[in-house]
Amino acid sequence: xxxxxxxxxxxxxxxxxxxxxxxxxxxxxxxxxxxxxxxxxxxxxxxxxxxxxxxxxxxxxxxxxxxxxxxxxxxxxxxxxxxxxxxxxxxxxxxxxxxxxxxxxxxxxxxxxxxxxxxxxxxxxxxxxxxxxxxxxxxxxxxxxxxxxxxxxxxxxxxxxxxxxxxxxxxxxxxxxxxxxxxxxxxxxxxxxxxxxxxxxxxxxxxxxxxxxxxxxxxxxxxxxxxxxxxxxxxxxxxxxxxxxxxxxxxxxxxxxxxxxxxxxxxxxxxxxxxxxxxxxxxxxxxxxxxxxxxxxxxxxxxxxxxxxxxx
Amino acid sequence: xxxxxxxxxxxxxxxxxxxxxxxxxxxxxxxxxxxxxxxxxxxxxxxxxxxxxxxxxxxxxxxxxxxxxxxxxxxxxxxxxxxxxxxxxxxxxxxxxxxxxxxxxxxxxxxxxxxxxxxxxxxxxxxxxxxxxxxxxxxxxxxxxxxxxxxxxxxxxxxxxxxxxxxxxxxxxxxxxxxxxxxxxxxxxxxxxxxxxxxxxxxxxxxxxxxxxxxxxxxxxxxxxxxxxxxxxxxxxxxxxxxxxxxxxxxxxxxxxxxxxxxxxxxxxxxxxxxxxxxxxxxxxxxxxxxxxxxxxxxxxxxxxxxxxxxxxxxxxxxxxxxxxxxxxxxxxxxxxxxxxxxxxxxxxxxxxxxxxxxxxxxxxxxxxxxxxxxxxxxxxxxxxxxxxxxxxxxxxxxxxxxxxxxxxxxxxxxxxxxxxxxxxxxxxxxxxxxxxxxxxxxxxxxxxxxxxxxxxxxxxxxxxxxxxxxxxxxxxxxxxxxxxxxxxxxxxxxxxxxxxxxxxxxxxxxxxxxxxxxxxxxxxxxxxxxxxxxxxxxxxxxxxxxxxxxxxxxxxxxxxxxxxxxxxxxxxxxxxxxxxxxxxxxxxxxxxxxxxxxxxxxxxxxxx
Numbered sequence: 001x002x003x004x005x006x007x008x009x010x011x012x013x014x015x016x017x018x019x020x021x022x023x024x025x026x027x028x029x030x031x032x033x034x035x036x037x038x039x040x041x042x043x044x045x046x047x048x049x050x051x052x053x054x055x056x057x058x059x060x061x062x063x064x065x066x067x068x069x070x071x072x073x074x075x076x077x078x079x080x081x082x083x084x085x086x087x088x089x090x091x092x093x094x095x096x097x098x099x100x101x102x103x104x105x106x107x108x109x110x111x112x113x114x115x116x117x118x119x120x121x122x123x124x125x126x127x128x129x130x131x132x133x134x135x136x137x138x139x140x141x142x143x144x145x146x147x148x149x150x151x152x153x154x155x156x157x158x159x160x161x162x163x164x165x166x167x168x169x170x171x172x173x174x175x176x177x178x179x180x181x182x183x184x185x186x187x188x189x190x191x192x193x194x195x196x197x198x199x200x201x202x203x204x205x206x207x208x209x210x211x212x213x214x215x216x217x218x219x220x221x222x223x224x225x226x227x228x229x230x231x232x233x234x235x236x237x238x239x240x241x242x243x244x245x246x247x248x249x250x251x252x253x254x255x256x257x258x259x260x261x262x263x264x265x266x267x268x269x270x271x272x273x274x275x276x277x278x279x280x281x282x283x284x285x286x287x288x289x290x291x292x293x294x295x296x297x298x299x300x301x302x303x304x305x306x307x308x309x310x311x312x
Numbered sequence: 313x314x315x316x317x318x319x320x321x322x323x324x325x326x327x328x329x330x331x332x333x334x335x336x337x338x339x340x341x342x343x344x345x346x347x348x349x350x351x352x353x354x355x356x357x358x359x360x361x362x363x364x365x366x367x368x369x370x371x372x373x374x375x376x377x378x379x380x381x382x383x384x385x386x387x388x389x390x391x392x393x394x395x396x397x398x399x400x401x402x403x404x405x406x407x408x409x410x411x412x413x414x415x416x417x418x419x420x421x422x423x424x425x426x427x428x429x430x431x432x433x434x435x436x437x438x439x440x441x442x443x444x445x446x447x448x449x450x451x452x453x454x455x456x457x458x459x460x461x462x463x464x465x466x467x468x469x470x471x472x473x474x475x476x477x478x479x480x481x482x483x484x485x486x487x488x489x490x491x492x493x494x495x496x497x498x499x500x501x502x503x504x505x506x507x508x509x510x511x512x513x514x515x516x517x518x519x520x521x522x523x524x525x526x527x528x529x530x531x532x533x534x535x536x537x538x539x540x541x542x543x544x545x546x547x548x549x550x551x552x553x554x555x556x557x558x559x560x561x562x563x564x565x566x567x568x569x570x571x572x573x574x575x576x577x578x579x580x581x582x583x584x585x586x587x588x589x590x591x592x593x594x595x596x597x598x599x600x601x602x603x604x605x606x607x608x609x610x611x612x613x614x615x616x617x618x619x620x621x622x623x624x625x626x627x628x629x630x631x632x633x634x635x636x637x638x639x640x641x642x643x644x645x646x647x648x649x650x651x652x653x654x655x656x657x658x659x660x661x662x663x664x665x666x667x668x669x670x671x672x673x674x675x676x677x678x679x680x681x682x683x684x685x686x687x688x689x690x691x692x693x694x695x696x697x698x699x700x701x702x703x704x705x706x707x708x709x710x711x712x713x714x715x716x717x718x719x720x721x722x723x724x725x726x727x728x729x730x731x732x733x734x735x736x737x738x739x740x741x742x743x744x745x746x747x748x749x750x751x752x753x754x755x756x757x758x759x760x761x762x763x764x765x766x767x768x769x770x771x772x773x774x775x776x777x778x779x780x781x782x783x784x785x786x787x788x789x790x791x792x793x794x795x796x797x798x799x800x801x802x803x804x805x806x807x808x809x810x811x812x813x814x815x816x817x818x819x820x821x822x823x824x825x826x827x828x829x830x831x832x833x834x835x836x837x838x839x840x841x842x843x844x845x846x847x848x849x850x851x852x853x854x855x856x857x858x859x860x861x862x863x864x865x866x867x868x869x870x871x872x873x874x875x876x877x878x879x880x881x882x883x884x885x886x887x888x889x890x891x892x893x894x895x896x897x898x899x900x901x902x903x904x905x906x907x908x909x910x911x912x913x914x915x916x917x918x919x920x921x
Contacts, residue, residue: 091489170554
């Protein structure tokens with residue numbers, strides 16, 4: 001038995017899949033945004049005074065006058081050498097642009113995800129273990145309500161209540177105090193899914209014969225739960241958490257927009273409005289790479305935690 | 313590779329961001345303005361969004377500026393310009409004793425450098441102001457001579473070009489525009505009242521008073537533009553006094569803003585106007601405009617059937633004025649108020665009579681038939697969803713035209729889609745917007761035949777109009793030119809190639825208990841924040857001693873006795889580093905986890921058997 005040791009073939013196969021997915025994303029990433037109607041340069045012209053010559057010059061400067069295939073080759077070459085181009089709108093290097101928004105997003109979405117996961121899992125454990133109790137039904141209902149609440153709406157409510165009416169927090173912007181409301185909105189929005197997943201897998205595990213055996217051995221109820229039920233039940237939630245960590249880099253478009261939080265989500269929103277191809281490509285590349293990486297890590301880690309996965 | 317570059321840059325960025333909240337605390341007077349459009353790049357040559365225009369206008373001077381009264385040319389860095397007899401040589405007297413914000417003297421050579429730099433690099437927004445073959449001479453520090461091969465109005469337009477220091481930008485001569493746009497610029501070296509000292513991407517931009525400014529000393533030490541991507545949040549911030557001015561409020565929020573005590577609302581005669589354009593075809597072999605719309609009688613009948621006041625009331629909540637001519641009222645000097653006896657009245661009955669007389673009889677379903685083609689009068693009229701109010705205006709127009717037997721399909725589409733239609737000519741009419749210079753030349757020219765296939769909405773081609781536009785461009789005498797520009801506006805109004813539906817107002821609101829002295833430019837319903845001139849903010853001052861709003865971390869600083877909720881603003885600038893909050897959150901999580909687990913173990917032990 002290869003107890004616990006990582007099967008290298010398994011890791012290599014997973015890594016291969018991940019790289020393949022990344023290559024696919026790389027290609028889709030380029031064409032996806034060019035299917036959108038309109039011409040980014042012409043959009044500039046409407047509101048500002050640009051002569052036709054100036055427009056042509058802009059197009060040339062960004063290589064948008066080249067055939068699509070040529071643009072694609074240039075894009076591949078630059079991306080593979082670590083260049084994501086410059087923003088069509090502001091002329092800023094996309095790498096710098098993304099980097100400047102990374103920390104606010106990691107801070108906001110990271111803290112939000114962490115809080116939601118920990119609280120959600122705790123609620124799920126308790127609710128699932130004592131299914132049908134008052135705690136379970138109230139937590140289940142509130143989880144469902146929170147899970148299905150549009151986060152933008154929730155954010156607006158929090159904003160009007162705590163920033164507008166009570167005046168405890170600033171109404172937006174990147175500051176230490178300004179972190180509280182968006183984190184609260186995100187955690188409330190995410191906590192439901194963790195609680196629900198954890199609860200259902202607790203319920204499933206609780207019916208297993210080894211739980212009955214553990215009880216028969218005379219273990220106390222908390223011991224059965226802590227040593228036998230939770231470690232097994234936590235697996236699906238673990239996957240969810242690791243995948244969520246991957247999504248952190250994508251930012252939270254709605255929440256960041258509601259709270260004027262200068263993260264990746266807000267950057268994406270602005271870039272969509274102005275058809276800023278290089279920025280959109282950069283953001284999508286970085287966030288999809290993060291998700292692929294997270295999925296890869298989840299695969300491997302799952303293999304370590306649960307040997308059944310490796311053997312299948 | 314990309315990951316590594318981003319990671320390194322992110323660490324640097326994070327380090328600088330973490331320092332920002334602490335740095336803002338100060339006892340100086342600070343004016344904080346909420347904005348809804350970001351500044352992405354503080355570099356003047358990367359100018360693009362309205363906030364970036366505002367930032368540049370706050371910092372830089374033009375040679376001749378837009379006058380604070382009516383946006384015509386007025387003294388600035390130059391005290392005046394005189395043409396020679398044939399208008400090929402303009403001699404401008406440059407103000408003496410003006411200094412850049414780094415202490416270097418500003419001379420005519422800086423202006424000549426800027427103009428040559430702009431022309432050589434072909435900077436899109438600036439290079440259009442120089443007639444072909446313009447050259448510049450600097451006989452001495454205080455004289456600039458602008459020479460053109462053909463007679464021109466040269467500096468008098470005025471050229472909307474901000475003057476930059478030669479000693480800063482000369483190393484960039486001959487570089488690509490890409491390189492120039494990425495040049496580091498902070499702190500700005502400029503000649504205006506304020507210079508940008510800090511830029512936190514996606515959040516705020518800080519301007520400090522320029523100690524060398526040549527004009528009247530502004531009252532505020534510092535001005536901050538703070539970004540709100542959520543309009544509701546900006547209104548809350550205004551209410552709480554986190555900001556003193558909120559710029560660019562959408563009309564739907566007006567009732568909420570007006571309900572805030574001590575708030576003054578300025579409805580600005582805005583830059584852009586909402587336009588219903590008809591298509592005349594010819595852009596592309598595929599272009600297929602409706603034949604009936606080529607008939608001026610049909611277009612006039614449509615204009616007569618549209619209740620513009622209803623559009624103003626319903627699509628803009630009354631925060632607009634009915635559209636008239638293609639030169640919007642903001643260009644105070646050039647705009648023509650159509651005389652009452654020339655106005656096309658709102659008169660559906662008259663419109664019906666006109667169409668009856670023109671031979672467009674109603675079919676069985678009440679929709680009129682084109683006598684030449686036998687087609688029903690059905691207009692494809694998409695509305696652009698990037699143009700505020702256009703969707704509702706489209707629906708209203710559909711119902712107005714229903715009354716005169718014309719069916720309208722008003723489908724909202726993206727701006728990109730509208731652009732595609734404008735290029736291909738595959739539409740009958742659309743609702744979009746225009747926005748242009750205070751000088752009418754650009755706006756007039758987009759309706760000429762020459763603009764077909766380029767900026768022209770629907771390729772209207774009218775030799776009479778083309779001749780008028782050409783004539784005004786070549787007329788050097790201001791009064792004569794004004795008469796021709798007004799004639800051209802009247803002509804377009806009568807021929808109806810497009811119907812200006814509304815001149816929407818931009819809304820800016822400020823706390824009159826915190827800030828006073830804001831001067832609109834142009835006078836009356838003009839902008840309070842820098843759009844054409846920095847005058848509005850130079851004249852601004854705290855409403856009463858210490859009555860300033862937010863950033864200052866001076867809790868009791870003699871704020872107005874009734875000034876509500878001064879406290880929340882402190883939260884935003886407590887200067888607690890962000891990492892402390894992360895630490896606090898982590899600790900809370902751990903404690904929570906431990907407590908919950910412990911408590912559960914304790915409470916549940918008894919019922920295990």
